Amino acid sequence: MDHTRKDFRHNGSIWEWEAPKDSRKTVQKGKLMDFTSTVIVPLLFGSLGIFALFRLLQWMRMRAYLQEAVVVITGATSGLGKECAKAFHAAGSKLVLCGRDSEKLKELVQELCAVKNHRKNTHEPHPVVFDLSDTKTVVNAAEEILKALGHVDILINNAGISFRGTIVDTGLDVDKKVMETNYFGPIALTKALLPSMIKRRQGHIVAISSVQGKISIPFRSAYAASKHATQAFFDCLRAEVEQYDIEVTVVSPGYIQTNLSLNAVTADGSRYGVMDKTTAEGQTAAEVAQVVLNAVGQKKKEVLVAGLTPCLAVYLRNLCPRLFFTLMASRAKKERKVKGS
Numbered sequence: 001m002d003h004t005r006k007d008f009r010h011n012g013s014i015w016e017w018e019a020p021k022d023s024r025k026t027v028q029k030g031k032l033m034d035f036t037s038t039v040i041v042p043l044l045f046g047s048l049g050i051f052a053l054f055r056l057l058q059w060m061r062m063r064a065y066l067q068e069a070v071v072v073i074t075g076a077t078s079g080l081g082k083e084c085a086k087a088f089h090a091a092g093s094k095l096v097l098c099g100r101d102s103e104k105l106k107e108l109v110q111e112l113c114a115v116k117n118h119r120k121n122t123h124e125p126h127p128v129v130f131d132l133s134d135t136k137t138v139v140n141a142a143e144e145i146l147k148a149l150g151h152v153d154i155l156i157n158n159a160g161i162s163f164r165g166t167i168v169d170t171g172l173d174v175d176k177k178v179m180e181t182n183y184f185g186p187i188a189l190t191k192a193l194l195p196s197m198i199k200r201r202q203g204h205i206v207a208i209s210s211v212q213g214k215i216s217i218p219f220r221s222a223y224a225a226s227k228h229a230t231q232a233f234f235d236c237l238r239a240e241v242e243q244y245d246i247e248v249t250v251v252s253p254g255y256i257q258t259n260l261s262l263n264a265v266t267a268d269g270s271r272y273g274v275m276d277k278t279t280a281e282g283q284t285a286a287e288v289a290q291v292v293l294n295a296v297g298q299k300k301k302e303v304l305v306a307g308l309t310p311c312l313a314v315y316l317r318n319l320c321p322r323l324f325f326t327l328m329a330s331r332a333k334k335e336r337k338v339k340g341s
């Protein structure tokens, strides 16, 4: 084997032979280091920089979109609606807080006004009292809102009630009550405010639906039906109003820690009055409100805000419906056994 001069190292007075294999390894290592420092590191930092800039621009756009915007929130007196009120108020929006209980609304207005924000200009919210299940009062409320504020930028259809019961035992009046509150009320309010949005070629309509707007689980018939109808209506609306630059966002949360299960109606129309374990262990209303705020600010078309199991259940319903139906049937059997009915 021939050795070139490169393979020898001078050590004092003698020349030592150095293994070429090692030197090749060193050269390779050096090349890798060079590649890392000249290509990978700048690429990584460059991408991070672009991402940070993108997020900053997104945040600034969102801030500008929400600041001074007239935002109507239904069901503002508790749960998710109340937390949305806090989030949008903090973002500098002009709020119209809707509810059935004028005292609760007054308290919320006071609570929000007491929050001092030195960095942002906040506004005193305007309370409007009406019952969503009475469509006549809904139309009057829309007129009152437009008279007081001139226009609506963002409507958040949040109010709703849930249901517990078997289909066979549930009176049609209960199905109608749930549909009126969760479907007819919100669509009546939307229809009443829509012409003024179309005229301005500006507006954003949000529907707080549920995972149960995408899948139906046993003993929730009226609720799941009302949420499926909500999803369908607002998907149609999105397509129809795009030409007027009006945005539609459907938010589908999983379980949230609110009074929803306590306030749910049962088969005979009475209040369920139980804090379900699933509700108590759900996401906090403040967390979900932040997701709503970001979804609106980023003009998202729809968001699913749920844990892994509900999300998988939604995919399973679409990809493998037979398996999903079997699982739901066994769930119904199990729940019946637990309740002893």
Ligand SMILES: NC(=O)C1=CN([C@@H]2O[C@H](COP(=O)(O)OP(=O)(O)OC[C@H]3O[C@@H](n4cnc5c(N)ncnc54)[C@H](OP(=O)(O)O)[C@@H]3O)[C@@H](O)[C@H]2O)C=CC1
Binding pocket: 074, 075, 076, 077, 078, 079, 080, 081, 099, 100, 101, 130, 131, 132, 133, 158, 159, 160, 161, 162, 181, 208, 209, 210, 211, 252, 253, 254, 255, 256, 257, 258, 259, 260, 261, 263, 279, 282
């Ligand atoms: N909690 C959960 O696990 C989930 C909730 N959602 C949805 O979130 C939305 C908010 O519910 P959530 O905060 O959880 O529950 P809450 O029971 O805490 O809040 C419901 C709100 O809706 C109002 N409301 C009910 N009926 C009417 C009516 N007829 N007219 C006017 N307002 C009415 C209530 O007013 P009042 O104070 O007068 O009763 C209350 O402010 C609902 O649409 C619900 O379906 C979706 C997925 C999961």
Ligand SMILES: CCCCCCCCCCCCCCCC(=O)OCC(=O)COP(=O)(O)O
Binding pocket: 162, 163, 210, 211, 212, 217, 220, 223, 253, 254, 255, 256, 260, 261, 264, 276, 278, 279, 306, 309, 310, 312, 313, 316, 327
């Ligand atoms: C490949 C594995 C797939 C695993 C899927 C298994 C299916 C398990 C069923 C899970 C059902 C999840 C239901 C979630 C329901 C939900 O989040 O509802 C939100 C609400 O609106 C709550 O209202 P409620 O009145 O029912 O408390």
